[in-house]
Amino acid sequence: MPRACGIDPRPDLGKPSRWPLRWLCSLAKMSPSRRFSSFSGHRTVQLNRLAFQASRHLFDAAESLRLERHTIAEATVLDCGIAVPGSIEAGRLLASVALADLARVEIVPGPAHLHSGPFVQVTTDQPLAACMASQYAGWEIREGDFFAMGSGPMRAAANREKIFEHIGFAEKPSSAIGILETREMPTAAVVRSLASACNVPPADLVLLVAPTASQAGTLQVVARSVETALHKLYELGFDLDRIESGWGLAPLPPVAADDFEAIGRTNDAILYGGQVTLWTRGDDASLEAIGPQIPSRSSEDYGEPFVKIFARYDHDFYRIDRRLFSPALVRLVNLDSGRSFSFGECLPEVLQSSFGD
Numbered sequence: 001m002p003r004a005c006g007i008d009p010r011p012d013l014g015k016p017s018r019w020p021l022r023w024l025c026s027l028a029k030m031s032p033s034r035r036f037s038s039f040s041g042h043r044t045v046q047l048n049r050l051a052f053q054a055s056r057h058l059f060d061a062a063e064s065l066r067l068e069r070h071t072i073a074e075a076t077v078l079d080c081g082i083a084v085p086g087s088i089e090a091g092r093l094l095a096s097v098a099l100a101d102l103a104r105v106e107i108v109p110g111p112a113h114l115h116s117g118p119f120v121q122v123t124t125d126q127p128l129a130a131c132m133a134s135q136y137a138g139w140e141i142r143e144g145d146f147f148a149m150g151s152g153p154m155r156a157a158a159n160r161e162k163i164f165e166h167i168g169f170a171e172k173p174s175s176a177i178g179i180l181e182t183r184e185m186p187t188a189a190v191v192r193s194l195a196s197a198c199n200v201p202p203a204d205l206v207l208l209v210a211p212t213a214s215q216a217g218t219l220q221v222v223a224r225s226v227e228t229a230l231h232k233l234y235e236l237g238f239d240l241d242r243i244e245s246g247w248g249l250a251p252l253p254p255v256a257a258d259d260f261e262a263i264g265r266t267n268d269a270i271l272y273g274g275q276v277t278l279w280t281r282g283d284d285a286s287l288e289a290i291g292p293q294i295p296s297r298s299s300e301d302y303g304e305p306f307v308k309i310f311a312r313y314d315h316d317f318y319r320i321d322r323r324l325f326s327p328a329l330v331r332l333v334n335l336d337s338g339r340s341f342s343f344g345e346c347l348p349e350v351l352q353s354s355f356g357d
Helices: 021-029 047-054 056-060 088-098 127-135 154-158 163-167 188-198 215-222 225-235 259-271 284-293 306-312 348-355
Strands: 068-072 075-079 104-108 119-124 139-143 146-151 176-181 205-210 243-251 275-280 329-334 340-344
Touching: 047 056, 047 088, 047 127, 047 154, 047 176, 056 088, 075 188, 088 104, 088 127, 088 176, 088 205, 088 215, 119 127, 119 225, 127 154, 127 163, 127 225, 127 243, 139 154, 139 188, 146 154, 146 188, 154 176, 154 188, 163 225, 176 188, 176 215, 188 205, 205 215, 215 259, 225 243, 225 275, 243 259, 259 306, 259 348, 284 329, 284 340
Parallel strands: 075 205, 176 205, 275 329
Antiparallel strands: 068 075, 104 119, 119 243, 139 146, 146 176, 243 275, 329 340
């Protein structure tokens, strides 16, 4: 953020705005058609701008959400669960920012036979932009001893991943915002490196940070049910432009005692309890052909809690069969033919074992 901006946890008290004036002015002037452009044509949506707007409540209500704001190398960094407790609502808002505010994230009840607790529901009519161009954690960030998985619209600003060559949505914003899944706050060197990659000054970079083993961190990972289905389809070579809308539901597990166990539980929530519906266009035959390859049971590693699978491969994530990473149950609805096709199944016994229910 620009150094001239003030800090405003309670804007109604008349304090100066914490947001860059040029961003607020341009958001006010921008028509809805520019904020939410048609993704079947030109990729003109402004992901970082939309996410910036969605993040305002995280800062405005930081104290009640149990968050803490820091300035590192002039960048704004919000701790959502490292040295502070964080909260469920912070996790929901974090997921909304990761999706560039192009999806609705809700905490809802779900099938009791799968999980007795709450579920995370995601609904989007802009699945490609929200999930693949923004939410997908495709940026592995390493700087010295620091490691994080980066997601959110800063990925579109950096345009480092090959996926943007296929889906578009790369952009050159004046400010960038992203989410770091990590146990450590980023160092000044990390901040400068990220800002450079995003082609913005460090003062115009905002980072939202949460470890997996936190309320916010667990929720924002479980909110990736639709994204995992889309990424699986992308790897299978399916034309993602055929997908009009997406809905996903996954159980919210108890926050684990450590990040290793939390990674296991959040993966299991989607692999064995995630349910996704995708509304598509085109022919039925291609949906019937690709459908069985989408859900997690298409993998030979399917059927055990993720921590056991991870241990079997000596904790080498890249040795795990990539076909595993997908929701348990996927439903494809063809808007052209009116037919629907379901593939996969949920495994409540694995969820119970993983969650300690």
